[in-house]
Amino acid sequence: MSNPTADESSQALKFKDEGNVYVKKQDFAKAVEFYTKAIELDATVSIYFSNRAFAELKLDNFQTAMTDCTSAIALDPKNIKAYHRRGLAYVGLLEFRKAKKDLELVLKGKPGDATAKNAYNICEKFIREERFRKAIGGSDDDAARHKLCRSVVLSSFDSNADLQKYDGPTLEFEQITNEKDEADGIRIKNMSQEFVSQMVNDVFLKGKTLPKKYAACIVSHAERLLRNEPTLIELENEKANQDVKISICGDTHGQFYDVLNIFKKFGKVGPKHTYLFNGDFVDRGSWSCEVALLFYCLKILYPENFYLNRGNHETDNMNKMYGFEDECKYKYSARIFDLFSQSFETLPLATIVNGHYIIMHGGLPSDSTSTIEDIRKIDRFSQPPREGLFMELLWSDPQTAPGLGPSQRGLGFSFGPDITAKYLERNNLRKVFRSHEVRMGGIFFEHDQKLATVFSAPNYCDSQNNKGAIIHVVPGKGKSGQYNNDDDDLLIEVFTAVEHPDIKPMAYSNGGMGF
Incomplete structure (x- = not known):
């Protein structure tokens, strides 16, 4: 006016x-x-x-x-x-x-x-x-970047004061070398559930940090495992592995105490319980380092039962804006952040469960002919481009109107129920699971129940009063009718936030990007 x-x-x-x-x-x-x-x-x-x-x-x-x-x-x-x-x-x-x-x-x-x-x-x-x-031309620089986690040299950390003073649970490391006898990564020889439990209880929950050597080795080992996974992960518990529960979580955003509550309420990772965390496990929350290191330790310990999809916050520009880089530099070092940054480039972009459910962090492709084969072909080992399938998987959002619309975020698109229905039909899939947005009830089904947004950071940023949710894929043992779920192979559970120390979101940020 x-x-x-x-x-x-x-x-x-x-x-x-x-x-x-x-x-x-x-x-x-x-x-x-x-x-x-x-x-x-x-x-x-x-x-x-x-x-x-x-x-x-x-x-x-x-x-x-x-x-x-x-x-x-x-x-x-x-x-x-x-x-x-x-x-x-x-x-x-x-x-x-x-x-x-x-x-x-x-x-x-x-x-x-x-x-x-x-x-x-x-x-x-x-x-x-x-x-x-x-x-x-990109190739030499990219090659050098992709070797960051492999070029870690164990001896370079040995004189650090934090290692000399460390009295927590111990790990044994092995320096991996290539045919030229050059450093080619680190292998942790004795990762165990005992170490993970002691790391959580005796280090993280007491406000302490691991030595930089430990952090670097954990990232290096996890990066090698992630790098060797396909861009599109496929999990199965319908025809084989029927005694394994597959649990899908959305954003956790550095809310370490709520992550621990997930495992307490719904069961620990193990041979009979597979977890997939669908991106955005860092940034905003002030325990992003603890969440990332815990997840990487679980990946090392249970490589066939713990999976991570990449989110839009597992990227450099987001980490600079929303706190993870500053937190990592405060608790560890710039070098450790660089290792995390490169490891994020190896994260898979999507997962399919039982050939029925496709899970990505953001949303569906804008290309009306796109298939899951296109996801498999993505060269994911980089920062996401400004446009295209790679970006859309991380950034796009659903809308109620049919067709494609512009994104308020400015990256990716908004896609309607017709886009969802046609993609599922074209790829012989049943539902889409994605995250990327707060849902007050933790879970929200839309697009004729063909698409669900699951968000697992309750009381997001200590201010939203939302619930968190988790999707369990349990063929024949699910419960339809709750939370608008119409699938008997799915069990939806919601949970509330737990108490945590009085440390505000982005507490370690040096102003981030200035807002």
Whole structure:
């Protein structure tokens, strides 16, 4: 509305203030609602748009945040926060040059802004890496990057003080070498359930960390296992392995205490219980290192019973924005983060269970002819591109309307029930399981019950009051009729958050990308 009345302007201001209250409560979806009400009454105030952009950034809606910031700047070219937030939105959209340009303007006006400077430096790093890849054609750089976890040398950690002071459970390591007698990774010789339990109880739950040598070796060993898995995992407990339960969890986002509760409530990983965690196990929560190391230890201990799909937060740009890199540097080192980063590039992108259920973090392909064979052919060993199947598996979301629509996130698409139905029919599948979005009940079936979103981080970011959920695939032993599930081979269970130490989400972030 270009000419609001005095009453409309007054009411809009109240809605803006209410939105600010919800931001303080970290209820960003509700904040967006109130900022939207303010804008609907009075679209002449720049700060309404830049405030909504802040909340949209918190929801990973980079495209809408960028659009709002552009509107804010058009109304007030001196709105520094709008330039800052648009720069962050561009980072989320992988538009690093555009982000750098906006952040340069921020630093001209506020040269001492540490968070803007941090974001600017991150953009420069991505741009330099891109230039280098183009200059050498990518192959040499990529090859070197893919060897990070294999080039770990055990002796390089031996003089570290943290190793000398460590009094927790011990591991034995073996340096693997290639035909040239060069370091080619680490093998842990004695990973055990006892070590995992002691690591959790005597180290992590007491607020301690493993020595950097242990962390590096765990990542290196797990990376080798993940690298040797196919891009599309296939699990079976219908015709064979009928005594094995397969449990599927969604996002856990560094909520370590809730992860432990999952295993306590629903059973530990083991030969009779396979788990699949469907991406986004790091970022936001302040125990991402603990979650990642626990998951990698379980992968090493039970390679045939523990699986991980890659999420959109197992990527460098997200880790820089949402806390995992800063947490990893605080608790361990930049080198350990680099090892994690490279290991994330080896994570599989999707899983099929019993030939019926396909599981990916984000959503379905936009290509109307795409089949599961296309997933198998993806070269996943890199950061995701800006477009294409690889990106869509990590980023896309369902919508209620038929067909394809633009994504609020700006990456991937929104896809309707007809897209889901045709993909399942084309690939002879029964249902799609995905994660990627908070669902207040933990689980939400839509698209004629053909698609389920499962989210396993209850009370997400200590603010959303949502439940968590888990999907058990138990052929012939499931329970239809609950939580809108219509499949007798599935058992859905929900759970609530458990108490944890008073450490806020992203507690170790050095400002991250500045918001």
